[in-house]
Amino acid sequence: xxxxxxxxxxxxxxxxxxxxxxxxxxxxxxxxxxxxxxxxxxxxxxxxxxxxxxxxxxxxxxxxxxxxxxxxxxxxxxxxxxxx
Amino acid sequence: xxxxxxxxxxxxxxxxxxxxxxxxxxxxxxxxxxxxxxxxxxxxxxxxxxxxxxxxxxxxxxxxxxxxxxxxxxxxxxxxxxxxxxxxxxxxxxxxxxxxxxxxxxxxxxxxxxxxxxxxxxxxxxxxxxxxxxxxxxxxxxxxxxxxxxxxxxxxxxxxxxxxxxxxxxxxxxxxxxxxxxxxxxxxxxxxxxxxxxxxxxxxxxxxxxxxxxxxxxxxxxxxxxxxxxxxxxxxxxxxxxxxxxxxxxxxxxxxxxxxxxxxxxxxxxxxxxxxxxxxxxxxxxxxxxxxxxxxxxxxxxxxxxxxxxxxxxxxxxxxxxxxxxxxxxxxxxxxxxxxxxxxxxxxxxxxxxxxxxxxxxxxxxxxxxxxxxxxxxxxxxxxxxxxxxxxxxxxxxxxxxxxxxxxxxxxxxxxxxxxxxxxxxxxxxxxxxxxxxxx
Numbered sequence: 001x002x003x004x005x006x007x008x009x010x011x012x013x014x015x016x017x018x019x020x021x022x023x024x025x026x027x028x029x030x031x032x033x034x035x036x037x038x039x040x041x042x043x044x045x046x047x048x049x050x051x052x053x054x055x056x057x058x059x060x061x062x063x064x065x066x067x068x069x070x071x072x073x074x075x076x077x078x079x080x081x082x083x084x
Numbered sequence: 085x086x087x088x089x090x091x092x093x094x095x096x097x098x099x100x101x102x103x104x105x106x107x108x109x110x111x112x113x114x115x116x117x118x119x120x121x122x123x124x125x126x127x128x129x130x131x132x133x134x135x136x137x138x139x140x141x142x143x144x145x146x147x148x149x150x151x152x153x154x155x156x157x158x159x160x161x162x163x164x165x166x167x168x169x170x171x172x173x174x175x176x177x178x179x180x181x182x183x184x185x186x187x188x189x190x191x192x193x194x195x196x197x198x199x200x201x202x203x204x205x206x207x208x209x210x211x212x213x214x215x216x217x218x219x220x221x222x223x224x225x226x227x228x229x230x231x232x233x234x235x236x237x238x239x240x241x242x243x244x245x246x247x248x249x250x251x252x253x254x255x256x257x258x259x260x261x262x263x264x265x266x267x268x269x270x271x272x273x274x275x276x277x278x279x280x281x282x283x284x285x286x287x288x289x290x291x292x293x294x295x296x297x298x299x300x301x302x303x304x305x306x307x308x309x310x311x312x313x314x315x316x317x318x319x320x321x322x323x324x325x326x327x328x329x330x331x332x333x334x335x336x337x338x339x340x341x342x343x344x345x346x347x348x349x350x351x352x353x354x355x356x357x358x359x360x361x362x363x364x365x366x367x368x369x370x371x372x373x374x375x376x377x378x379x380x381x382x383x384x385x386x387x388x389x390x391x392x393x394x395x396x397x398x399x400x401x402x403x404x405x406x407x408x409x410x411x412x413x414x415x416x417x418x419x420x421x422x423x424x425x426x427x428x429x430x431x432x433x434x435x436x437x438x439x440x441x442x443x444x445x446x447x448x449x450x451x452x453x454x455x456x457x458x459x460x461x462x463x464x465x466x467x468x469x470x471x472x473x474x475x476x477x478x479x480x481x482x483x484x485x486x487x488x489x490x491x492x493x494x495x496x497x498x499x500x501x502x503x504x505x506x507x508x509x510x511x512x513x514x515x516x517x518x519x520x521x522x523x524x
Contacts, residue, residue, distance in 0.1 A: 026448070030175040031336075032096045032103040033423020035451040058338055058516040060175070062095055078095070 001058050001083055008041065008049045008065060017047030020070035025051040030060040030080075055083050088434055089181025099177035101184070103423070103430050106174045111420020114217065114413050121223035121291070122214045125204065125275035130191040134203070137196045147202040154212060154317040158324050161209040162368060165328055169335045169360055201260035204275050211275065216325040218271035219402075220296045220409050220472060225274055225281065225289065226265070232288040233266035241265040241280040241289055256283045259308075265289050267307035270299030272318070297472050300402045301479040312402055319398040323372045326401075326408030330506060331367040333415045337513035375502065376401060379495035387491035389484050399484075400496050403477035407500055410469015411507045414462035418511070421461070424452035462511045466504060473500040 006025050010018035023041040028034070034057070041051035055061060061083055067075040089101025096102040116123050173179050194203040204211050227233055240246075240256070242264045247253035257279045259265070265280050281289045303313045312318060334340050340363075347359045380396035383389045389396060429446035436446065474497055481492035 028095060028097045030096055030172075031106075031419075032099070032174065033107045033419050033426050033452065034097065036097065036448050038448070058514065064095075 001055060004053045004055050004083075006039075006041070006051050006053060006063060007044075010047050010049065010067070018069065019043065019046050021049070022068040023049040023051070024066040025053065026064040026066060027053050027055060028062045028064065029057060030062060058083050086181045086184050089177040089184070092177060092434060092437070094177060096175045096177060097426070098430060098433060099180075100427075100430055100434055101177045101180040102174060103426055105180050105184070107419050107423045108427055110416040113214075114409075114416045115420070117214065117217040117221055118409075118413060119222070121221040122218040122271060122274060122276045125211055125214050126277065128204075128211075128275070130187055130203075130208075133188050133192050134195040137192055141196065143195065143197055143199045145198050147198045147200070147206055151206055153206070154315075154321045157207055157209060157212045158317065158321040160207065161212055161321070161324055161328070162364070164209050165332055166360065166364060168332070170356060200262070201275070201277075205261045205273055212321055213325065215272050215274070216321055216405055217409050217412065218274070219299050220406055221271060222293055222296050223291050224271050224294050224299075225276060225278065226268060226292050226294075228288050228290055228292065230266060232286050236266075236286065236288075238285065239264070240283040240285055244279075245283045245285065258283045262308035264307040267305065269304050269306045272299070272306065273308055297406055297476055300405060300476045302483075303399070313395065313399045316394070316398055319401040322401045322405050322408075323376075324368060326404040326411075326503070327367050327372050329408045329411035329415065330503070330510065331364065333411060333507075333510045334363075334367070336415075336515055337510060338516040339513060341516060372401075375499045379499045382495040383481075383484070383492045386495075387481070387485040387488045389492060391484065396484075400477060400480060403473055403480055403496060404500065404503065406472025406476060407466075407469040407503050407507070410466045410472070411510075413465035413469070414507065414511050417465065418458055418462055421453045421458045422451065422455060425450040426452065459511070463508070466507050466511070469507075470500060470504045473503075 008023060008025075010021055010023075012018050020043075025037075025039045025041055027037040037053055037055070039051040039053055041049035044050045059082070061081050063079050063081060065075075065077040065079075067077070069075070085101045085104055088099055092099050092101070096106075113124050167173065171179050173183065190207070191203050194207055195201070238245075240258060242258040242262070244254040244258035245256035247255050259280050260277075261273050261275065263273060263280075265284070268274070276291075278291075281291075300312075303311055305311055309315065309318070344356070344359050344363070347362060348354065351358060351362075353359060376397040377393065379400065380393045383396055383400075384391070384393065391399065428450050429448045432441065432443040433446040435441065435443045477496040477500060478489075478493050481496065482489040485492040
C-alpha cells in the first residue's frame with residue numbers, strides 16, 4: 001500500500017518498439033464503489049511509458065491501460081495486481 | 085442488470101450488476117428500513133414472476149408442515165453470506181447476474197407449486213433479512229381501530245374479498261402470509277404488500293407509525309407467528325441477523341486475511357471453503373452460544389429467573405437485533421455513501437457501449453462522499469443500535485425479574501457492549517478487498 005510505479009513497454013506484433021503513444025493508467029479496486037485513479041504515463045525512454053500511482057488500500061487492484069497510438073488507434077489492456 | 089452482468093464489463097466497478105446490487109440496492113434497502121419500513125418486499129421485483137406464473141397456472145400444494153418455520157430460510161441466509169465470501173460475489177458481475185436469475189427461478193418454482201406466499205414466508209433470505217430489520221422500522225401495517233374488527237364478520241383481511249355472486253371467486257387477495265390483522269403484532273412476516281389494506285371493507289387497515297423496536301419489548305401472541313419466546317427458529321434468525329452483520333463486515337477488513345492464512349497453515353489446506361466454514365462456525369455458532377449462554381446462566385443464578393437456559397437465550401436473542409441492524413447500517417451505508425455517484429458513469433458507459441454516448445462520456449471520477457463524512461454516520465448507526473438493544477433487553481429484564489431487574493439486565497447489557505465494541509473496532513479497520521485466497 002502506498003506509492004507504486006507502473007512501467008509499460010509497448011511493442012507491435014513484430015516486436016518493434018511503439019513510440020509516441022498516449023498511455024493513461026487507470027487503477028480500480030476489485031470492489032465497486034471505490035474511487036478509480038487515473039494517471040497519464042510519460043514516455044521515459046523510447047517505447048517505455050511510466051506512471052506513478054498512490055494505491056491507498058490493500059487488496060486486489062485492477063490496472064487498466066488506455067493506449068492511443070500515434071496513428072489514432074485505441075487499445076486497452078488489463079492486469080490484476082495484489083497490494084500488500 | 086442481468087444483461088450487463090452477463091455481457092457487460094467483467095470488472096465489478098464498471099458493471100451495473102455488481103454496482104447496483106452490492107452498493108446501491110443494499111444501501112437503499114437498509115436506509116428505507118430504518119426510516120420507513122419493509123418497502124423492498126412491497127416493490128419486490130421477484131413477485132412479478134409469481135404474478136405472471138399464476139395467470140398461467142395455479143399452485144396446487146400446501147407448503148410442507150415441517151418446513152413452516154424459519155430454519156430453512158435462516159439456513160439459506162447463511163448460505164448466501166457464505167457464497168458471498170467464497171465466490172467474492174461483489175467482484176463478479178457474472179456470478180451476481182446468475183444469482184439474480186437463480187432467485188427468479190426459485191420464486192417461479194416455489195410459488196408455482198405451493199399455494200399462498202410460501203417463498204416470502206419460508207424461503208426468501210432477503211425477505212427474512214427485511215422481516216428482522218423491519219422490527220426496528222417506524223411504520224407498520226396495522227388496524228386503526230380494534231373495535232371495528234370486533235364487529236367484522238367477513239374477515240376479508242385474511243380470507244380475501246369474495247365475489248358476491250360466487251364465494252369461490254376471490255376478487256381481492258387477503259394476507260397470503262397468514263397474518264390476521266386484528267391479532268397481528270409488529271412487522272415480522274409482513275411484506276407490506278397491502279393486500280389486507282385493499283381487502284378490508286371498512287378501510288380499517290393502514291400503514292401507521294409506531295415506536296421502532298416496540299414489538300421486541302413484549303411477547304404477545306402474534307397471528308401467523310405465535311409467541312416469539314417459543315420460536316427457536318425465529319431466535320436463530322435473529323442471531324444470524326445480528327452476528328452475520330459482524331461476520332459480513334469482518335470479511336472485508338485486513339485482519340480476516342491474516343486469520344484465514346493462519347488457519348489455512350494450521351489446517352494444511354489451500355482451499356478457502358473449510359477455512360471459511362470454521363470462521364462462520366465461530367461467528368454464527370460458537371460466539372452466540374458462548375455469549376448468550378453465559379448471560380442466560382447469570383440471569384438464572386444471579387437474578388433468579390425461573391426460565392430455562394434455552395428459553396432465556398431465545399427470549400433475549402431478539403434484543404440483539406437492533407445492534408445487528410446498526411452494524412448492517414454502518415456497513416452498507418459506508419459502501420452506499422462512498423460510492424453514491426458511481427451508478428452515473430457506469431450507466432453512461434453502458435449506454436455508450438451500445439454505440440453512441442447519449443448520456444455523455446463516462447465521468448469515472450464521480451464516486452461519492454469522503455470517508456471523513458461517512459465514518460461519523462457509521463458510529464451514529466452503531467450508537468443507535470446499542471441504544472435500541474439496551475432498551476429492549478432492559479424491558480425484557482423488567483418483565484422477567486421484577487425483583488431484580490438490574491441483575492437480569494446487566495449480563496445482557498454486557499453482551500450488547502461487547503458486540504458494540506467489536507462492531508466499532510471493525511468499522512475502523514482498514515478495508516481490504518481480495519478476490520484471491522491466502523496471498524500471504
